[in-house]
Amino acid sequence: MKPEKPSQQGVRSDLADIVGTHFRSEWQRPIGAHSAAAFEAVRDRVEASAAPLIIDSCCGTGDSTRYLAATFVDALVLGVDKSAHRLARHRDGDAQNYIMLRADVNDFWRLAVDAGWRPARHYLLYPNPYPKAAQIRKRWYASPAFPTLIKLGGVLTVRTNWALYADEFACALAVANCNANRRILVNEPPISAFETKYQERGHDLFEVVSDLNDRRKAPQ
Ligand SMILES: C[S@@+](CC[C@H](N)C(=O)[O-])C[C@H]1O[C@@H](n2cnc3c(N)ncnc32)[C@H](O)[C@@H]1O
Numbered sequence: 001m002k003p004e005k006p007s008q009q010g011v012r013s014d015l016a017d018i019v020g021t022h023f024r025s026e027w028q029r030p031i032g033a034h035s036a037a038a039f040e041a042v043r044d045r046v047e048a049s050a051a052p053l054i055i056d057s058c059c060g061t062g063d064s065t066r067y068l069a070a071t072f073v074d075a076l077v078l079g080v081d082k083s084a085h086r087l088a089r090h091r092d093g094d095a096q097n098y099i100m101l102r103a104d105v106n107d108f109w110r111l112a113v114d115a116g117w118r119p120a121r122h123y124l125l126y127p128n129p130y131p132k133a134a135q136i137r138k139r140w141y142a143s144p145a146f147p148t149l150i151k152l153g154g155v156l157t158v159r160t161n162w163a164l165y166a167d168e169f170a171c172a173l174a175v176a177n178c179n180a181n182r183r184i185l186v187n188e189p190p191i192s193a194f195e196t197k198y199q200e201r202g203h204d205l206f207e208v209v210s211d212l213n214d215r216r217k218a219p220q
Helices: 015-024 033-048 063-071 084-088 105-114 133-138 146-152 163-175 193-200
Strands: 053-057 076-081 098-102 121-125 155-160 181-184 206-211
Touching: 015 133, 015 146, 015 163, 033 076, 033 098, 033 105, 053 063, 053 105, 063 076, 063 098, 063 121, 063 193, 084 098, 105 146, 121 146, 155 163, 163 181, 163 206
Parallel strands: 053 076, 053 121, 076 098, 121 155
Antiparallel strands: 155 206, 181 206
């Protein structure tokens, strides 16, 4: 089953140009004060920890953050979302090895790169798809934030219910000289609130995984 009304039908022919332009330009957007304060609030705990860091970006209600903390018990998991409303709906689990943080990842990723953080894993589950062709630059892989996401490194896992989003993400990763493995999720227990919702609706779910530490060279 398809997600609701995706208006773009195929991979945009100018996707590589858009992604390449972002890699060649310096991103000028100022860091938000709120995100900077949130980053500083967790910085000591993250930097004092010897545990591998896992970032769950755009974690929403943080079901996946809780799941990741229970799965990777030796890691420190950081769930980040900009929505106070979604974060307020988080239900605590038994695990003590995770932190929920309200921040805009456009800022958070740059702050983390500048601080020298190197997550072992990075999850981006069911990001907003922005399905209209004209909205492509709002999708993470075609946004000015993409080079920073790549620079942050780690094994990146992206999940979506829109096949084209997975296809375009894999194309953008290729432009960034990163590998990408794409697969369809089959009969797997849901790990996030949106994954649960989409499974209940019978949507096909797609995953793209890339080891960003295995990058060949910067795009020209
Ligand atoms: C479709 S929801 C998915 C939530 C969760 N990952 C899940 O699978 O249930 C997308 C989430 O991305 C968050 N988001 C969108 N843009 C963001 C940004 N710039 N910084 C942080 N969070 C963002 C939204 O607040 C929302 O919670």
